[in-house]
Amino acid sequence: MVIKEQFIVTKRYRSISMLLMAVGILAIIALYIAHGSKSDPKEQARFWGSLLQNSVYFLLLVNTAMFFICSTILSWGGWQMSFRRVTEAISACVPVIGVICAAILFAIVFGNNHEIYRWADARVVNEDEIIQFKSGFLNKGFFVGWTIFTIGSWALIGWKMRKLSHSLDEKPLESVEAGKKYMWKTTVWSAIYIVVFALTVLSSTPWLWLMSIDAHWFSTMYSWYTFGSTYVAGIALITLFVVFLKNNDYLELTNQEHLHDLGKFIFAFSIFWAYLWFDQFMLIWYANIPEETTYFRPRGYGIYSGIFWLMFIINFVGPILILMSRGSKRNYATITFVSISMVFGHWLDFFQMVFPGPNPDKVPMILYDFGVALGFAGLIMYVTGRALSRSPLIIRNHPLIKESIIHHT
């Protein structure tokens, strides 16, 4: 077996990613002309809302790759080693999209438009008792500090993890003892990452970035729900890159068994997402307390209901029916279809999480946002492709790589 270790970014790959980025920039320009440049604050918020939704969604999406790496390290998974480098390459997008996302978030917080984050408006805070009460948490200083901590620590630990992985390429592990030591080192860093992840994604960060859009509303489930959403979409993104590389004759050691397990992950976590969705929705619906139901009123019953239920069908009904059988998880066509629909479906989920706040009266024309999303997709393609081409595609010296070679589900 000859193993192609070097991924080469083809001209076609690069042009497609450039083209997509160009579409994204055009969409942003068009969105700015159509809405952002208007004097009406609601129109402006439409523009910023799109940037917020896309940047936060895609940042959480690529960050999932590092979560996947760290959680499998901590649980001593061996099967994913044959495509470990793919997940590492996706996580290399975190610093890039992180900077973009932070810039957008700060622009919204410090700009003149307060339709999205009403708590950032001093006048509103003065008049609104509830927001005033929350100002210990919802204030610009904490927002900025925590955002920098969040993105900075993801980027930093991610970089460290990738470095640890690349160190194996030059310096093979000489003995089993050295292998154990290496495992221990990665375990420690993964544990640190998971703790940071728990303090950010699983709790405070989604409250700040997303939940505070509906500044009066609250739900303890919110951050876990956001995690569920981006985790399943993140696995779908990994799957898409694996399939792409397989189709281009890379990743010889990855086969249907690995694809099957990725499919299982998508299947399981789409149900997990639906579980969290149901818990949050049903408990609020059942108790029927006005302070809480305000969130679901525009989404489940108002003008956003079409998108709300459509995304539920895409994100839950689709994968559970399609991925139930063994064959569909091992079939490139079906797994690609489901993966794309997952990335899109959870993007829709974020759309309905963001927009009913600033745009309660009219559902924005979603094509603009889709254009922006394509731009981010191009960016992810570009950065991931570059990262892939810079190191061998196979982590050949890892102590668990041989387990991955003979893996069967």
Next chain:
Amino acid sequence: MSLLRYESQVRPPLVVGDKDYHQVTEDVCRPVEARPTKLWWIGFIISVLLLCFGIFSVYREVTYGVGQWNLNRTNGWGWDITNFVWWIGIGHAGTLISAILLLFRQGWRTGVNRAAEAMTIFAVMCAGQFPIWHMGRVWDAFFVLPYPNTRGPLWPNFNSALLWDVFAISTYFTVSVLFWYSGLIPDVATLRDRAKKKWRKLFYGITAVGWTGSTKHWQRLEALALVLAGLSTPLVLSVHTIVSFDFATSVVPGWHTTIFPPYFVAGAVFSGFAMVQTLLLVTRKVLNLEEYITIEHIDVMNKIILLTGSIVGIAYLTELFVAWYSANPYENFAFWDTRANLNSPYGWAYYCMMSCNVLFPQIFWIRKMRRNLLVTFFMSVIVNIGMWFERFVIIVTSVHRDYLPSAWGPYYSPTIWEVGFYLGTFGLFFTCYFLFVKFFPVVAFAEIKHILKKSGESYKNNMAELEHESMEDFANIHGHDHGA
């Protein structure tokens, strides 16, 4: 199927010692075939006595009514429902191990799954007692079942989370029993084949349902295990989710919060694993099974305890934060004035819960502690005390003070009959466990044999040379086509 059974040398072996198949059978069957020891008799008799006390406590309650308990006007639920949720939670580890870890292909589950599954069944049996006897007029218990009745339009309330409980728990119990029993069949068949006495032949003959160990039987059994695992994976989540709905669907501050379902599940796995540790640490020692339930198993389970304990911790902090963030005075009262306030009547219980569930388990970040038997045993008990307090805190602190100060109930503490009922369920649990240990193999040895040639110490040593093969050679020799 992979032709080569290989795992990396960096993984510690799951079966220690130079074992062959026969040795495994001998090691596990010995305690079942030997006469019960003195220690067994002492434990068994204490359990039965506790059970008797429990039966007497329940007799008092049934005869004289729920007034035998200290429940009062605002504390309609007290020890009974606390204990119910506590036992149900404990019953979660078994199915998690047998179902989810089977789907995740975790080899280490084979050492502990049998005992954990048995524990699950006994814990659910204990849990079921509490809502049944709490009904007061227990002779009307069948009212919860939806059946064509003579009471006209009077049906169980399908909108009630309490009724969902009836379905969830009975389903869970059924599937857990099936899982446990179907896994037992090959082992019981071995006992049958080894049996010398007539009654043993008869007993194990019946329970082995004609198992011959043919390929066809194995094929069917493994298919069944996968189907049951698929069925019970959602059940692991659904049961405690629905138990959490008992609280969260209400509008009681402190009960109504959306994070309840997943965090109840995490807490259940947390306490379930703690109970598995408590039982197995003793069992492995008494029955000399240290080579099958190794220190690695204990280490791994302590990691799960650390993980789930921390998930529960994040949930507690989230609740506290959001109670404040909601700017809702009732939420603030429930969490900050009642629970997190050490000077409130039950503040001590809240801090008990916080330290036992969140603070103390953090000790398991240290590898040495995870592998220390004494620490593990101590912590496993601490965790279950903490989890008991969690349910007590949720139930009692939320209801003991109603909205109007005039409706603040008197301080609730249990009567001897409430405590007796709880002790009685310990009696029931341990009576069952002692009988189980005596009559059935505590370790699923047919499954141990399945992983022996991959994870057994001596077999791993034989495979050490594979580590030196280059990746390409390894892939060429042992890799196989999976249709790319």
